[in-house]
Amino acid sequence: MDLSYLYGLICSIYGAVEDWKKREVSDFLWISMLWIGVILHSLHIKNLMLFFIEIVAILFITMAVKYEKFSKLFYIGGFLFLLTFVVFKSYFALSFLVFYLVGILLYYSNLMGGGDCKFLMGLSYLKGMVFTFIIFLNAILFVIPYCIIIFLINLKNKNYRGLRLKNLILLFIALKKDAKDVKKFETVMGNDKKISLIPKINEENEKIVYEGKVWVTPQLPFLVFICFSYVLYMFYPFPVILKIIELVVKSHF
Known part of the structure; x- marks a missing residue:
């Protein structure tokens, strides 16, 4: 169990409890995953320029979230993430961008609340999009x-x-x-x-x-299911839906 997984687990538990009580989640939760993520990534990726650009990107995103008058800085942060992906092939920057688009789709389709979408964005940068997709798919099964x-x-x-x-x-x-x-x-x-x-x-x-x-x-917070999925990952780190499909196919052919 690495530090990024452990921090994500703590955030999922705290977020689930907060969302259950208030039906909203503090922006601090997902923003903190960006900051913890960039620090942990720097321990493994020895590229100072990549580290610097992503630090600036996260700083812009943080300012955009915290201060409404600086909201447009979010797009600059997103552009910097895109830049690090194009130039340095940053997997975590790509993960953030992918789940930013996924979040927009889910939010404006009224399929998921803003807090849930932001959590997935933060988690995608902290742990990567493959991990986040597994958590997301398994969370759906808990529904x-x-x-x-x-x-x-x-x-x-x-x-x-x-x-x-x-x-x-x-x-x-x-x-x-x-x-x-x-x-x-x-x-x-x-x-x-x-x-x-x-x-x-x-x-x-x-x-x-x-x-x-x-x-x-009843509008049960999706973060609760994400938390369940996070715990499940400790025992089965794969999309359960794929295993179910595999068993169904094997039973018929």
């Missing part, structure tokens, strides 16, 4: 039992009644309850008349007042 539990609760409460066929996916991702009972961190997806199958977790729209029964998603 499956959660969806099954949601489904069983809906079956028990017979929430499938009156639900249109095209909206059956709701049985796996949302619960039905009285509008007055919706909790702080739950996201209303609509009622039986008007439903959005993708919860708008990253949009601050004007709240619609519902009456009666509504579908809500």
Whole structure:
């Protein structure tokens, strides 16, 4: 267990707890992974110019995150990472850029919160994109039992009644309850008349007042699943989904 893995594990545990309590994660968490990462990388990569440029890149990114008036410095930091990849073939710079793009896609698709995306960005620079993809893919698998539990609760409460066929996916991702009972961190997806199958977790729209029964998603922080995946990596450092596919293929051929 190397230092970068250990620090990432600590961050994942702290981030999961913080996200569970507040549904938000301090930017310090993912920014710290960049700083710890560049220090640890310098111990193995003896290139002072590469080290200097990536230090400056991280400094610009830190300033952009901490001070809103310097937000455009983020792009300069990103450009410097691109430069170190092109000139020095920096694997960790490439990893950061890849997960920056992945994060943008997931965030603006309302598939993942900003804190989760930033954590993956920080982790990708700390440990590399292969490691981060393994953590990400295994974290998705941990969502499956959660969806099954949601489904069983809906079956028990017979929430499938009156639900249109095209909206059956709701049985796996949302619960039905009285509008007055919706909790702080739950996201209303609509009622039986008007439903959005993708919860708008990253949009601050004007709240619609519902009456009666509504579908809500508990919006469990994805960082919790990332933390589980991180622990799993200690015992099985491979994408579990690939192993499942392999077993399925072998059982049929």
